[in-house]
Amino acid sequence: MNQDPREFPQNARAALNDPLLRPALGRLKTHFGAGRAAAVARYGDFEALREAGRDIRDYAVTHLDELLIAFEASVNARGGTVHWARDAAEARRLILSILQDAGARTVTKGKSMVTEEIALNPFLEANGIVPVETDLGEYIIQLRKEPPSHIIAPAFHLSKEQVADTFREAHTELDPARPLTERNALVQEARAMLRRQFESADAGITGANFLSAAEGAAIIVTNEGNGDLTRLLPKTHIVVTGIEKVVADMDDVAVLLRLLPRSATGQPISTYVSVMAGPRGCGEADGPEDFHVVLVDNGRSKLIGTEAQDVLRCIRCSACINHCPVYGAIGGHAYGATYMGPIGAALNPGMMSVAEAGHHANASTFCGRCAEVCPVLIPLPKIMRHWRAVEYAGGLAPKTIVRGLGIWAFAAKRPALYRFGASLLARILKMIGRGGTVHALPVMHGWFAVRDFPAPQGKTFQAQWRARR
Amino acid sequence: MSARPRVGLFVTCLVDLVRPQIGFAAVKLLEQAGCDVEIPAVQTCCGQPAWNAGADGHAGDIARAVIAAFEGFDHVVAPSGSCAGMIKRHYPEVFANDAAWLARARALAQKTHELMSFLVKVRGVTGVPAQFAQKVCYHDSCSSLREMGVKAEPRALLASVGGLSIVELADPQTCCGFGGLFSVKYPEISERMADDKIADAGATGADTLIGGDLGCLLHLAGRMKRQGKTLAVRHAAEVLADMGGEPALGETGQ
Numbered sequence: 244m245n246q247d248p249r250e251f252p253q254n255a256r257a258a259l260n261d262p263l264l265r266p267a268l269g270r271l272k273t274h275f276g277a278g279r280a281a282a283v284a285r286y287g288d289f290e291a292l293r294e295a296g297r298d299i300r301d302y303a304v305t306h307l308d309e310l311l312i313a314f315e316a317s318v319n320a321r322g323g324t325v326h327w328a329r330d331a332a333e334a335r336r337l338i339l340s341i342l343q344d345a346g347a348r349t350v351t352k353g354k355s356m357v358t359e360e361i362a363l364n365p366f367l368e369a370n371g372i373v374p375v376e377t378d379l380g381e382y383i384i385q386l387r388k389e390p391p392s393h394i395i396a397p398a399f400h401l402s403k404e405q406v407a408d409t410f411r412e413a414h415t416e417l418d419p420a421r422p423l424t425e426r427n428a429l430v431q432e433a434r435a436m437l438r439r440q441f442e443s444a445d446a447g448i449t450g451a452n453f454l455s456a457a458e459g460a461a462i463i464v465t466n467e468g469n470g471d472l473t474r475l476l477p478k479t480h481i482v483v484t485g486i487e488k489v490v491a492d493m494d495d496v497a498v499l500l501r502l503l504p505r506s507a508t509g510q511p512i513s514t515y516v517s518v519m520a521g522p523r524g525c526g527e528a529d530g531p532e533d534f535h536v537v538l539v540d541n542g543r544s545k546l547i548g549t550e551a552q553d554v555l556r557c558i559r560c561s562a563c564i565n566h567c568p569v570y571g572a573i574g575g576h577a578y579g580a581t582y583m584g585p586i587g588a589a590l591n592p593g594m595m596s597v598a599e600a601g602h603h604a605n606a607s608t609f610c611g612r613c614a615e616v617c618p619v620l621i622p623l624p625k626i627m628r629h630w631r632a633v634e635y636a637g638g639l640a641p642k643t644i645v646r647g648l649g650i651w652a653f654a655a656k657r658p659a660l661y662r663f664g665a666s667l668l669a670r671i672l673k674m675i676g677r678g679g680t681v682h683a684l685p686v687m688h689g690w691f692a693v694r695d696f697p698a699p700q701g702k703t704f705q706a707q708w709r710a711r712r
Numbered sequence: 713m714s715a716r717p718r719v720g721l722f723v724t725c726l727v728d729l730v731r732p733q734i735g736f737a738a739v740k741l742l743e744q745a746g747c748d749v750e751i752p753a754v755q756t757c758c759g760q761p762a763w764n765a766g767a768d769g770h771a772g773d774i775a776r777a778v779i780a781a782f783e784g785f786d787h788v789v790a791p792s793g794s795c796a797g798m799i800k801r802h803y804p805e806v807f808a809n810d811a812a813w814l815a816r817a818r819a820l821a822q823k824t825h826e827l828m829s830f831l832v833k834v835r836g837v838t839g840v841p842a843q844f845a846q847k848v849c850y851h852d853s854c855s856s857l858r859e860m861g862v863k864a865e866p867r868a869l870l871a872s873v874g875g876l877s878i879v880e881l882a883d884p885q886t887c888c889g890f891g892g893l894f895s896v897k898y899p900e901i902s903e904r905m906a907d908d909k910i911a912d913a914g915a916t917g918a919d920t921l922i923g924g925d926l927g928c929l930l931h932l933a934g935r936m937k938r939q940g941k942t943l944a945v946r947h948a949a950e951v952l953a954d955m956g957g958e959p960a961l962g963e964t965g966q
Binding site: 252255256259272568569571572573605606607608609610611612615625628630631632633634635636640641644645648649651652654655656658661662665668669672677678679680687688689690692693694695696697698699700702703704705707708709 | 723725727728729730731732733735736751753754755756757759761762763764765766767768770773774777805854855858859883885886887889890891892893894895896897898899900901902903904905906908930931933934935937938945959961962963964
């Protein structure tokens, strides 16, 4: 599969033909869908909570400048440093320079989609620094040299048998005859391997689920505890995250913390919630000596003031992905981008370009399930449609679609012509579809590639109605 | 007794072309429910294919014609959650930056309904005089379910049909993969989604799959025909109007 969003149709076809992907994606409903539904039902007035979440995130997006400046001041006051990255290249350079200043050779990493977005790992490797992913899913796909297929479950596309094979290939120092059929055996093996890395790493990089401007704190939720080991053990801790993650204060964070795990995994709260604010203070037993926050724009700020602005409210819970029937059919790799599913479809054309990620916005039936489950009420289909309009207006829509729509619209605006054309078409299709169905036509190849067309009954409704009255 | 409301029937382009019987069924049901039904001859399509493709100019032109043709009625009713949803939810978006048309679009949106929800919620219909001795499953279209909030109404009406029994799909909330032009632009993804829906419907043991949106039904019936499957597909209005004796979608009755 190619990591190019332009090749989405080919990638999607390959994914549909991948026999191992189907059972993995089948677990979306049982693993995430059912969990969220139960958590929402148990919560009570989840709708009111979603509205509160929307308001908090909306305030943040519309006051981003103020909040970010306040956040930087708070971080400085705690002895940390904030770095500003306009794009992926600047972010990579800033991170490398922090690591080089710290003399770091190995760096442990908590799960961070922003570091995926800026392609940090290959850059560090090229500069002689070894990044070690410590989230179990990220660790697995790092060994396999694959990108994440899901924003919170990066190895969701894999079976435990595939993971066992990967571990046998990678962990050559272990007994080749060891049993690896149980899920727990895999977890224990990864823990043992990672423990050494945690102890020897020179620096730790994590993402952030939220930033609190008032406290100068970054907050992450994890279920494995790897985030704490990544941030607390090494001398240098770098938080890498998007500028839109900031909110006013910990009260706002508390509301979002009720929404995030319930929407993501159906948990009332994640196993760990880490609040990371500044380097180790006087008398504190744990913590890094240096604390850095790299704030990445990379196409986010240009969405402010556009019809796509609401997408910046996203808290990356993955509920839209977990409930998306298109993602459920093809998985995440087919998108060829860091963000997949509905959030990718709403975000990628803006952060990349419509020319690059136009397929993402088009590959939706607008079924609306994503918006229905979004914890911060992002109108995802509406934003996808906006990108389609940008694509159409920019002359980037497929020529066959533009031509077809043009002919159809010409007729649809001329009722007499339309009635004549529809009557003719109904008669022709009925004639071709004598057995009740039309099997092929020289147009609508996409339709006839996978299905027949039920033949019309004969005369149009309008013709029959006017004949009767 | 209040005066009979004047209802403008938005036939929909697919019903007009492929399945006029659904239009006649809708007329019959509306008349039974005490409405005077009129069908403006100038209607063609609601413009949704253009709007969803991002062809805003075409969508606006078509929407203006629909608004002009239908704004004089007491109610506008469509035998489709999708077309009704376009008028009700999206016409105001089409004219978001055009105050004069926005007001007219909102006024029309206010009185636009999906057929079955109109019968139950506005006209208070609780049952229909129809017979259909089959086990059926009901396919909720996404636009009926999520844009129009229609779920209980078709089931309530179908339950009143003599001889009919309804079984629920295991996963009624999931899209069937039609999605208008999506079905043409991404046929293989659409195919997988259809096959999942068809497997769900098949597992219910129903004789007929019934739905309220002809788009989904053409897609599902067309896919089943291609696979040689025999589950019949019909629009709910046909069954409710006691017109279930006609050949099902894609059948000739011979």
